[in-house]
Amino acid sequence: xxxxxAILVSLSEKPSTGYDLxxxxxxSIGYFWTATHQQIYRVLAAMEGSGWVTSTLVPQPGRPDxxxxxxxxxxxxxxxxxxxxxxxxxxxxxxxxxKIRGVSDGDPAEVRRExxxxxxxxxxxxxxxxxxxxxxxxxxxxxxxxxxxxxxVLQGGIxxxxxxxxxxxxxxxxxxxxxxxxxxxxxxxxx
Amino acid sequence: xxxxxAILVSLSEKPSTGYDLxxxxxxSIGYFWTATHQQIYRVLAAMEGSGWVTSTLVPQPGRPDxxxxxxxxxxxxxxxxxxxxxxxxxxxxxxxxxKIRGVSDGDPAEVRRExxxxxxxxxxxxxxxxxxxxxxxxxxxxxxxxxxxxxxVLQGGIxxxxxxxxxxxxxxxxxxxxxxxxxxxxxxxxx
DNA sequence: TTCCGCATGTAACCAGTTACATGATTAC
DNA sequence: GTAATCATGTAACTGGTTACATGCGGAA
Numbered sequence: 248x249x250x251x252x253a254i255l256v257s258l259s260e261k262p263s264t265g266y267d268l269x270x271x272x273x274x275s276i277g278y279f280w281t282a283t284h285q286q287i288y289r290v291l292a293a294m295e296g297s298g299w300v301t302s303t304l305v306p307q308p309g310r311p312d313x314x315x316x317x318x319x320x321x322x323x324x325x326x327x328x329x330x331x332x333x334x335x336x337x338x339x340x341x342x343x344x345x346k347i348r349g350v351s352d353g354d355p356a357e358v359r360r361e362x363x364x365x366x367x368x369x370x371x372x373x374x375x376x377x378x379x380x381x382x383x384x385x386x387x388x389x390x391x392x393x394x395x396x397x398x399x400v401l402q403g404g405i406x407x408x409x410x411x412x413x414x415x416x417x418x419x420x421x422x423x424x425x426x427x428x429x430x431x432x433x434x435x436x437x438x
Numbered sequence: 439x440x441x442x443x444a445i446l447v448s449l450s451e452k453p454s455t456g457y458d459l460x461x462x463x464x465x466s467i468g469y470f471w472t473a474t475h476q477q478i479y480r481v482l483a484a485m486e487g488s489g490w491v492t493s494t495l496v497p498q499p500g501r502p503d504x505x506x507x508x509x510x511x512x513x514x515x516x517x518x519x520x521x522x523x524x525x526x527x528x529x530x531x532x533x534x535x536x537k538i539r540g541v542s543d544g545d546p547a548e549v550r551r552e553x554x555x556x557x558x559x560x561x562x563x564x565x566x567x568x569x570x571x572x573x574x575x576x577x578x579x580x581x582x583x584x585x586x587x588x589x590x591v592l593q594g595g596i597x598x599x600x601x602x603x604x605x606x607x608x609x610x611x612x613x614x615x616x617x618x619x620x621x622x623x624x625x626x627x628x629x
Numbered sequence: 630t631t632c633c634g635c636a637t638g639t640a641a642c643c644a645g646t647t648a649c650a651t652g653a654t655t656a657c
Numbered sequence: 658g659t660a661a662t663c664a665t666g667t668a669a670c671t672g673g674t675t676a677c678a679t680g681c682g683g684a685a
Contacts, residue, residue, distance in 0.1 A: 248643080248644070249531075249533045249536050250644080250645090252536055252540070253536045255540075255543070256536060256539055256540040256543060259540075259543050264663095264664075264665090265664080265665070265666090266663065266664050266665075276539075277530075278530065278535075279530050279531070279532045279535035279536065279539075280530070280531055280532065280535070280536055281529040281530065281531065281645095282645085283645080283646070283647090284664095284665085284666090285645090285646080285647085285648095285666080285667085286644080286645065286646085288665065288666060288667095289644095289666090289667095290644095292666095307663090307664095309653075309654060309655095310653075310654075310663060310664075311652075311653070311663065311664040311665070312664080312665090313663085313664065313665090314664090314665080323543065326540065326543050326544065327543060327544040327545065328544075329537075329544075330537050330540050330541070330543065330544030330545070330548060330549050330552075331544060331545055331548030331549070331551075331552070333552060333555060334533045334534075334537075334552075335559075336533075336534070336556055336559055336560070336602075337531060337532060337533070338472040339468075339469065339470050339471070339472065339595070339598065340440070340470070340471055340472065340528060341470045341471065341528060341594070342440045342525045342527075342528070343525075343527070344469075344470035344471070344591045344594055345440050345443055345444045345447060345470065345471055346520075346521050346525075347587055347590050347591050347594075348447050348467075348470075348587050348588060348590075348591050349443070349446075349447040349450075349517065349521050349587075350521070350587050351583060351584050351587065352446070352447060352450050352514065352517050352518060352521065353517065353518040353519075353520075353521030353522060354518065354521070354522055357521060357522030358521055358522070360522075361521075361522070361524060361525075364524060365527055368526075368527055369527065392542060393542050395612060396538055396539050396540075396541050396542065397539060399538050399539075399608065399609050399612055400535045400538050400539050402605060402608055402609075403532070403535055403538075403605045403609075404530065406601045406602075406604060406605045407530065407598075407601060407605075409601070410597045410598060410600070410601035411527075411597075413597060414593060414594045414597045414598075417590065417593055418590050418593075418594075421586060421590055439671080439672070441672080441673090455635095455636075455637090456636080456637070456638090457635065457636050457637075472673095473673085474673080474674075474675090475636095475637085475638090476638080476639085476673090476674080476675085476676095477672080477673065477674085479637065479638060479639095480638090480639095480672095481672095483638095498635090498636095500681075500682060500683095501635060501636075501681075501682075502635065502636045502637070502680075502681070503636080503637090504635085504636065504637090505636090505637080630685100631684100631685085632683105632684085632685080633682105633683090633684080633685100634681105634682090634683085634684100635680100635681085635682085635683105636679100636680090636681095637678100637679085637680100638677105638678080638679085639676105639677080639678080640675100640676085640677080640678105641674100641675085641676085641677100642673100642674080642675080642676095643672105643673085643674075643675095644671100644672090644673080644674095645670100645671085645672080645673095646669105646670080646671075646672095647668100647669085647670080647671095648667105648668085648669085648670100649666105649667080649668080649669100650665100650666080650667080650668105651664100651665085651666085652663100652664090652665100653662105653663085653664095654661100654662080654663080655660100655661085655662080655663100656659105656660085656661080656662095657658100657659085657660080657661095
């Protein structure tokens with residue numbers, strides 16, 4: 248499982264609470280791995296049990312206490328070992344592709360609308376990534392170490408969104424030219 | 439869940455046994471949705487329970503009997519309804535990205551080797567897709583109906599693999615130029 | 630005789646999702 | 658007063674993976 252290891256990477260960048268981790272899994276780390284706070288608290292507890300992390304209770308005035316986690320030596324060793332361990336690429340899984348393959352089994356206009364909606368979502372995500380690149384990183388030539396590695400995974404996200412965008416455009420064009428007289432309306436669709 | 443619906447799409451293209459479906463989920467459908475035979479038999483049974491498919495036992499000389507499934511009217515209705523139902527894009531999840539973000543926590547050479555290995559796997563998959571495009575499809579202008587839709591999802595797979603390939607190359611280049619004197623050896627690596 | 634293809638399944642487990650639950654402080 | 662932010666969790670469920678199990682026919 249990669250979640251444990253994603254948490255270890257994140258904690259080795261900076262010791263944090265489960266809450267902090269959850270927020271980072273909604274942002275930067277979430278660009279390539281997602282997890283809810285429930286999942287994070289659960290595996291954090293399990294990881295503490297297996298000795299990969301330790302926690303320190305930090306009382307805060309007028310705020311609930313927080314449990315700050317950091318990796319132990321054993322945790323670091325496990326992470327290092329995992330990094331070298333070969334793993335298979337994820338198995339592709341795309342609801343949208345199933346729907347596209349099934350256009351003939353339903354209302355093509357509805358599927359088209361769904362593709363347009365996804366196109367919009369991917370465009371938005373791409374904007375977020377590009378904004379983060381601009382905001383958080385200097386020109387790539389100047390990058391090294393952890394910053395470089397963070398930038399590299401961001402590039403992976405950017406590439407993925409660009410490719411999804413291009414694919415959605417291809418599908419929309421094909422669905423339009425194929426079927427009757429329905430004209431595109433990407434602009435203001437509000438599924 | 440999309441597996442039920444992927445099965446419905448596949449059965450509406452052609453009534454099949456669980457075994458047939460499992461093979462198709464290893465090939466064409468597997469380009470965008472994967473499932474093992476265990477999973478397929480399980481949901482097929484459940485779908486028969488909810489009346490989305492019916493099965494006919496077909497005895498075969500000198501072969502085990504086979505159960506040929508096909509969608510019922512209710513199954514077709516459910517599929518049509520699902521096709522128009524909005525669904526969120528998959529949450530990104532990439533082990534490889536976690537490892538890249540973690541290079542500083544392990545042996546960079548090992549992570550590099552893993553990236554090179556993934557590059558090779560994606561190149562192989564791309565070749566499979568391109569071969570299928572060449573073998574199974576006429577020039578796209580001549581396509582329509584189900585064949586067009588199949589071609590469109592294939593294009594999605596091709597785009598995805600190309601984008602992964604480009605990303606792997608970027609990462610490999612960055613890891614090489616950053617670190618000491620290790621020269622690339624993509625060609626013959628055998629992780 | 631050994632392996633591969635056809636054909637169907639069960640059982641146990643693991644990971645991820647959704648819903649529920651609590652409670653203080655600060656900003657509007 | 659109402660909502661958002663900080664902070665931590667439990668419980669039930671769903672979907673996917675891995676391992677195990679069976680048995681025939683044909684090819685090497």
